[in-house]
Every structure is written in C-alpha cells, then in structure tokens.
Amino acid sequence: MEAIILQILNGLDKGSAYALIALGLTLIFGTLGVVNFAHGALFMIGAFCAVTLSRILTLSHTVIDDTKTDFLGQPLKVEVPYVYDMFGQATGEAIIDWAVPLSLLFAIPVMVGLGVLMERGLIKHFYKRPHADQILVTFGLAIVLQEIIKYFYGANPIPTPAPDAFRGSFDFGAALGFDPNLIIYPYWRIIYFAFATVVIGGVFAFLQFTTFGMVVRAGMADRETVQLLGINIDRRFTLMFGLAAAVAGLAGVMYTPINSPNYHMGMDFLVLSFVVVVVGGMGSLPGAVLAGFLLGILESFASMGVVLNILPGINQIIIYLVAIVILLTRPRGLMGRKGVMED
Amino acid sequence: MFGLTKKDTGLLIVVAILTLLAPFILNPFPEGSAMAQFNAGYPDLMQRFVIFGIFAIGFNILFGLTGYLSFGHAAFLGVGSYAAIWMMKLLTMNVLPAIIISVLVAGLFSLAVGWISLRRSGIYFSILTLAFAQMSYALAYSVLTPITGGETGLQPKVDDPRILDAALAEGATPKANIFGLQMGQSFDLQLGGWLFTFNAGYYLAAVVMLLAFYLSIRIFRSPFGMMLRAVKSNQQRLNYTGLNPKPYTLAAFVISGMYAGLAGGLLVAMDTQVGPERMFWTASGEVVLMTILGGAATLIGPVLGAGLIKYMENILSKINKDVLHQWFAFLPDGLEDFIVAIVYPFVGKGWHLTLGLIFMAVVIFLPGGLVEAGQRIARLFRRKTQDKTTPAKTEPAE
C-alpha cells in the first residue's frame, strides 16, 4: 500500500516534467505544424539559465589568504563573490542560495526572446517545407545549441542545488497516519509538481479565457479562415512559439536541483517527450498533459522491485510498450485530432 | 543495359567507376603532406562509406518512395549484426553465411515490426518504429546480455565452436574471410609520394553495394515503385481505385529492413564486433539525416549523405590542436594562435558543431539536399556551354 502511494507520488512528479515539455512541443505542433527537434535543447538552455545566473551571482574577485596553501604549495587564493561586497556576507549568501528560484525571472525574458528569434529567424521559413526538412533543420539547431553550451560549460554535470529551505523531504506517511519514514517525498519535488500544475493551468486558462487565446485556438483549428477574417495570425503564432519556449525553459530551470544539468540533457528528454506527445495525440494539449502523467506513473510502477522480479527488464521498455499498445488501440493517441500529421 | 534506361545505366556506371576507384579518389594528397589529414582512402572508412551507403539506399526505398518515415531502422541493422556474429561464432568465419543470415533475420524482424507499425501512418508510424527500436536497444543492453553480450558486445573468440571451420592453429585469432581471402587483407600500391590501399573487404562491400544500388534503381523504375509513389502522393485515391496499399508498403518496409540487415551483416564481416549502441535512436536518426542530407527520393542522394556524415565523423574529429598548429605554422606566431583559436572549436572535440551547422546550411540553402547542389552546378556548366554554343550556331544566320 505504502509502496503504491509512493509510486503514485513519484509518477505525478515525473509526469509533471514530461507534461511540461510535451505541452510546449504540442503548442508548436498545434499552432505552427512544425516538428521541433530543438525543443529538448530549449529545455536544456532553460536549465543553463539557472547555471548562468548562479555563475553571475558567484562572480568573484580573489583574495590571497597567506595562512593556507593550495595544491602546488602556493598561497591559497580565496574567491570572494561580489555580492558579498555589495550586500554583506549574510545577504549575499542568501541570494546565492536562492539562485534557482531567482533564475525563473531571468529565464522568462531569455527564453521568450530566444523562442521569438528562432521562429522569426529560422522556423518561419519552414512552414511550407516537408516535415523531414523541419526535422533536419531543428535537429541541426539542437546540435549547435548543445555544442555552444558545451563549449562554455564543459560536458560534466554542474550541481545547482535548491535553496536550503527546500532540502530534505516531507513525511507524508506520518501526516496520513502511517509509520514515519515510509512515505517521504523531497520538498523540492513537491514544489516542482505544484509549479508544473500552475504553469499548465496558466497556459490552459490563457488559451481558454483570453481573446488572444481564443484567436490562437481558432487559428489552430483553421488557420486560413482566421486569416480571411483579417486577423494577423502569424504574429500571434510567433508569440505562441515564444510561450512554448518559455514553458520548456522554466521546466528546465526548476529541474536543475533534481538532476545536475549537463549539455546533452535535452537529447535525453527529446525522444521521451515525442513519445508523450504522440501518445497524447497530435495537436491535443490536454492529451499531452494526460499522457505525460500517465507515462510518468506507469514508469514509476514498472520500477518497483516486485514488478521487476516478475518481469525483469520491464522498467527498460515500459514507456515504449505502453506507447505501442495505446497507438494500436487508439489510432490517434489518447485525444488526437484527425488529420494532424497523419501523412 | 541491364534493363535500365540510358540515363540510369549512365548513373550506375558512374557510381561503379567511383566506387571501384575510391582508393585513388579518396587519397588525393600525398602521404606525409599536411593535407594528408583529409585523406579518406583507408580501408575502414571506405568500408563504412559503402556500408552506410547500403543502409541509406535501403532506407530511401521506404522513405523516399512511400513517404513513411521510420525512426527505428537501426534496430534492423543491429539485429542483422547480431545474427551475423552468431553465425561467425557458431558456424564459420566465412562471411557469406553471416551476411545471408543477417539479411534473412532482419527481414523477418522487419516483417513483424512493419506488420504492426504500418497500421498507422504519419508520425504515429514513426513513433511506433522508434518504440520497437528503443526496446530492442534497451533489452540488448541489459536483460538480453546472455545473447547480446550487453555493454561489451560480442566478438568471435578463440574458443567458440565454429563447427564448419577447421580448428585454429595455436595462437591464431579467428579472422573474417571469404573462402580463405581475409577481409583485412590489402594490396598497397605506392606511386611517388602517394599510397593507395586496395582492401579485400572494401571490394566485397563495394560489389555488394553496387548490386544493392542496381536493385534500388530497378525498384524505383518498376511498376511496384510507381505503386509506392502513389502511396506517398495520395493514399486515399489509391484506396478508391480498389487497391489495398498495405501489401505494397509492407513489402517496401521489409525490403528496406533487409537492406539494413545487409549493412549490419557487412559491418560485422568487415569488423567482427557488435555492440548495442548500434540500435540506439541516434543511430536510427543518423540514417534519416543521411537520406535527407543527400536528397530524399533521389537514387544517389542517400549514398552522398552517408558519405558526408561518416567523413565528418572520422576525419574532422581527428584534427587536434597540434595538427592545426602544424598547418598554420607558416603564419607569424600571433596570427597563428589567433587562427588556431578560431578554427579549433569546429574540429576535434567540436566536430558535432560543424555537423550541426552543415545540417542547417544544407537544408536552408539546398532544399533538395546535396543532389540539388550537384544539379545546380551541372546547370551552371550547361548554361555556360550553351551560352558558348548558341552564339556559334546563330552566327551563320546573321
């Protein structure tokens, strides 16, 4: 029982990461009809926004400490961050500690800017081209972005911890009346789940309740008719691309304390997020979110020792197996629309 | 000739000449010169050119003709490789049975995968093939370790049974051969400062590729090929005419899977080792990129794309800072360092960056892939010669 509750928690948390990325991908598919292989790279860039901000905050000048020596026997150089000088050590430490949440503010303009730039500069020219060309150009872009990050930050993962206040885990079990320590869950992951819910809710509310969103939805359904009505749908779609990039980027920022970011983390997520989007059904936002959570939970169950003892290796393939079963029973995924990317 | 039109025969002959003379063409720079770094005429790379050429040709039969984008073709290559290495471990080091079995096994596997995946079309089909390939990779890496060797893969060992072969001499290592001619054997020809290597394995692979290429031309030009194109352009119309497209697409899928298996078998024949990464999704992605980069739905495009990617992977990645300094040593010191600093991020460990930039450049400026570049250049020349000839013709009239 406890094990099952725990894996549901896990699945929700994992699923929220999948759902966030898939949501952004679907926004781009649905609005622009573009297969964006660079979406994983956007997620990665978001994560590196957090790394960059914490690097900026820890920019330091060196002070030579004569009392200690470094590994070559020379006097030790101690790095003192500028923020200590500006705000005093205590405040400075607190600012550095909160680098990841602060990065959210930093990442939004960066990601929206990058998204708009990408759409105007590159993707725009590929609307009428075959999907294969879109795949090639965005895959090329993904590699380039990745290599640029690798050039500046190296290939190793870079630790970016959550603020001290969110370390450790919350004991659900004790709260629900089970024995302590049975159902524990890290604070930061709970925050990640909450954050994902807010972002997903926000995107849906935006599309559902604003005029802008309504026009975009109309454009998704029938682009030509909306244009015939004299609405400049292109500009709105550009903004949607920016929004999708921001969603991916924010997902990346918040993900950094969970796993130390590295330059190829985008590629690791890319294939998975495509599977999620397709299982959800092309062009369906609720489908993408639903599939994200569903696959997250199933993946968690498949990793339970009891399950693995019966079906060894099931944890390796569960996502793909589920994808196959769903696509064979429901031709357009869970909630896909007819005719979207079926040819 | 060979039941081909004049134009296709011409193409086949050109390709045949290029492949057979590859040891010369790929080694344009004398040994020991600074440019020798760019020579690609050594056996391993030449073998890879033709083998991945076969893989891409086969992929193009499915993708170029029917428009079905398979994202899991590496699985067939991998399965073919595993079948081939097991033949070498159990039967004989002769590569023929290994290659034949690899084609058959890959064909069977692709029949199963295709039969299921072709129930869907478009991106749903792509994801289904991707899922099968990823499952094959994950299982081969982990729970199937007893069969696949897992992470460390499989190689022929001295103490394998090999029931058809005579016992190995003491101290000998098992080597892939075709009726005694070892795949690793080469003839070296030195002409002045140039060195040309003619490798037995390469020529075996090259002949197989020419056959595969010939077969693909025949398929492209056959009624069957026309039918596949009809599937691509309008499947609905095909349905309305009372034809069921499924058997045709399935046949195309299996044929291209067998091509992949053939490539896998040849890989093992040339280099007797298999690892599961061969089936990872990036390997499937690579063949997609090769085909689009070269020019999908063209005959020669995929081969060019395969060549370009393998060339980058093997030549560009080996240029290190030292080599750069040697190249630019004639420049004044400051300038030398500056140029090396500019070039260095694009070569050696940065070769992926150049690859990404080339992908983007090709698809932006040459929508038809490398083939289009060739056509444009050809057109340029033709126009020039026309410009020259037309006035000559009109002059008498004036």
Place this chain on the structure above:
Amino acid sequence: MTKTDVTRRGVIRSGAVAGAGLAVPTIFTAQSAAAFTNEPTGGTVTLGFNVPQTGPYADEGADELRAYELAVEHLNGGGDGGMLNTFSSKALQGNGILGKKVEYVTGDTQTKSDAARASAKSMIEKDGAIMITGGSSSGVAVAVQALCQEAGVIFMAGLTHSNDTTGKDKKANGFRHFFNSYMSGAALAPILAANYGKDRRAYHLTADYNWGYTTEEAVRTSTEAMGWETVNAVKTPLTQTDFSSYIAPVLQSGADVLVLNHYGGNMVNSLTNAVQFGLRDKQVNGKNFEIVVPLYSRLMAKGAGANVKGIYGSTNWHWTLQDEGSKAFVKSFGTKYGFPPSQAAHTCYVQALLYADAVTRANSFNPCAVAEALEGFQFDGMGNGPTLYRAADHQCFKDVLVVKGKENPTSEFDLLEIVEITPVGQVTYDPSIFGGNLGTCNPGA
C-alpha cells in the same frame, strides 16, 4: 604486389620520402621490411590516443588527453620530467622511445564501441599508430582491446573498471593499469564494516549492464562476508536520468545502507536524488542511514556537488597522495594546466610511460616483445606504491584507495579525502576466477 594483413603506414610514411623522388611508379614490398604491424622505421613513432571527446564523458576524455600530452612532452625530454624522475625503472632517457621522437594522433570514441573501433582503426590503418590507449568505459575498452589483438598492436586501457576487461574478455595484446570491481569490493568492505558495523542491511541499486553486474556482485560478496545482509538489489536502466522511483522504496525495505552501483551521469543523478530524499538524515534500525558509491571519480563527484559529503567509495588514485611519484605528477600537471589531475588522467599518463618503458627495456617495438616486457613487470614510483603487472591476466596489482567525500572542501578540486590505502595483498585474487582466455600475442605480420 604483396598481401598484407593490415597496412603498414609506419613503414610507408617514412619510405615515402624516398619514394617521392622516383618518377616511375613503384610497388612497395613491405613483407621483407616489417616484422610487425606499423613498425616505425623513421625518426618518429606514432601513438594513438583514443578518448571520448563528445558525449557525457567528454570532460574525462579531455583530462586524459591532457595527461597524454604531458606524457609525450616528458618522454621527448620536455618539461620537468614528471614521474620519469620517480619511476623505479630508469630505462627512459627523455629522448623519445628508443631514440625516436614520440608523435601522437587523437580520436573520438564517443563512448560507443563502434565509433571507438572506427577511430582506432583509422589510427592503425591511416596514421600508422603502434599503440592505442585511452577510453572511459569498459564497453569501449573491451571492443578496442579486441581490435588491437586482431590488428597486432598493443592496447593500454584507460579508465575501465569492469572485471571483464582483464577477466573474461582479456587479450594478450591488452593491458590495464586501472583497478576493477573486485578490488573495489575487497577494499571497501572492511572499511564499511569498521565504520558502519557488521550487522547492516544493504539495498543495492545497480546499473543494468555488465559493469553494474560485476560491481554489485563484488560489493555484495565482500560485504556479506563481513556479516552484512543484502535486502534487495534493483537494476536501473542505463538511460535513466531520474532515479526517484528507485530510491523512494529504499526506506520501506528496512535497509539501512544504500549502495549505488552507478558510474558517470548515472552516479551523479542517483546520488543527488538519494540525498534529496533526505535518506542520510534518517535513522533506520536505530542506526544512521548511509550511502556508498563503490567507484568514485573526482570529476563526477564535482557534478554531484555537496551531495558527496561523507560518502564512502573507492578510487584508483587521488591527487592528494603524498608519495613522491604522485607529488611529481601533480606538480607537472598542475603547472601546465592550472588544476590537479583526475584519476583518469593519472592512469593514462602512467600507461603511456609504462608502454614507453617496456619498449625501451625490450629494445623493440614488436608487440610481442613489449608484452613480454610488461608481463610480470614490477615497478614503483608511479603513485600507487609497488605495483605488479600480472602476467596471467595483464592486470596491475597495487594498493587501492578508499575515499570519502570531504566535509569542508577548500576548493572545487578538493572533494575527496583518503580514508585508507588498502594494501595490495588484500585485493589480489586468483586470475582463473573470471574465466576468459588470454590467447597469444599477435604482432600482426
């Protein structure tokens, strides 16, 4: 025309100078000239450094490459000589190898066995490399080692920790200086028992591939021999990035120690996740919950950041060692690059020197002569105390370091502290336990 098994560029490259003057095409006959693959006949000898330059281990590969460049510098008589001064064998004079200047070519393994073999083949076929070395995973090491055996060159393994490399997949032309899973287990167990007690209940998370299996088995066997109980062992996919669903059930199992048989990115993520779950703040069975990482790498510890604090593991070498060899190496590496070397850099540097020394002592580049010189070779002054290159499986036997994540690091490199140097006697095993067949050395020709 002559038949050759593998092309002999080394011969031909030097012969090209003579050939270039000839106007008449000549067909070069190599058979009489060369006794083995890529025999160097000119004034230089080419070594092939095959390291991961792209992919997750690119930084480790870059550090290996730095070490090789340093080794080449020292072998050619440049720099301060590094470990040449402390090495017990004095055969190397700083005049290259056997008087030939050392040159090198580099390649990218991509941490994929296919790419690694392609790269190594190009070094052998195109550049005339006489020895291949480097790499950062056992899959690659085993694949390249088999290739070198076939081609008839020596392979000096880089970072590879699986028992298989010198166990079931050992080859006569391949040599490994790095330690292995078995040694990790044997060195760790007594320290764990001494610090955490003998009645512990361990939960293993194991990377689902060969290296993971051997490491789990080694740690299990040696800890169970100390009286520990293994509660559960769960395999995790190599491609897994988020380990939460594997770590969450650990506490429910009643285990009080978590052993993470992971390396590289897997280890960084699983350790980060485990610490996130607050496992180390918990009390189970009245004891503090502990985490163990059998194979530590400083570069990867850096990726896990503060999470490594207080966590035990084993390592091949660490730059804080105070013997003369280590100090000399750290000094020349640090002076040249500005930071201390990693264990990957150390093992690669040592391998390059050992190869050069063996060639010099054998007075031949012939792989069979080199192999003979390395087999049973005993040496010292290379950072791990007295070391033996065992003839039976081509594995080095030397002291193993047990380390712990440092509580108060003074710099980004000072992440691990040495807890104990386990003497070689305690980690030695019978070569027959892993099976495999060394075969006989292959000189190529």
